[in-house]
Amino acid sequence: MAVETDVLDELRRLRTRVPRLTGSLAATVDGLVLAHDVPEAEPEGLAALTAAALGVAYRLTDAAGRGDFRELLVRGSRGYVATYAAGTTAVLTLLAEDRVNVGRLHLEGRRSGARIADLVATRVGPGNGRHADRPAPAEHRAAAPPATARPIGTLPVRTPQRPTHQPRPQTGI
DSSP states (O other): OOHHHHHHHHHHHHHHHSTTEEEEEEEETTSOEEEEEOTTSOHHHHHHHHHHHHHHHHHHHHHTTOOSOOEEEEEETTEEEEEEEETTTEEEEEEEETTSOHHHHHHHHHHHHHHHHHHHHTBSOSSOSTTTTSBOOHHHHHOOOOTTOOOTTOOOOOOOOOOSSOOOOOOOO
């Protein structure tokens, strides 16, 4: 069974456990869809926006000295968008009606995020290539991230460089 199928099964079970949940999406922190159950939205766009929000949320928790990112809750006039960390490489986004039990949403969202993190960590996926349904080799599961890896949701920092040419002075101004 491929990782996408396992994650989709978890999203469907989550929907049965949380009344007034209208959609769910699991994606990589880079914004690529792993699996979705989002009937009223475009999953690719939602995954990309989730990745952008994740970057901001990570920086906010870091700047405020609140530790590692865990979750983000946004309330609109017609409901909630909740985002939960699912390990270091995936994220879970839930869409819910305005009258959802927010405590239940958090409880089940955190549990599902942990399950999805386990599924993604123990499989080679995401993807539907010929090895996507095989367990990941032990050295890939237990290996520490390379020293150049950025924490979840961080963006590279660009250092300004001096131009290679000197601008011509403007005359006649």
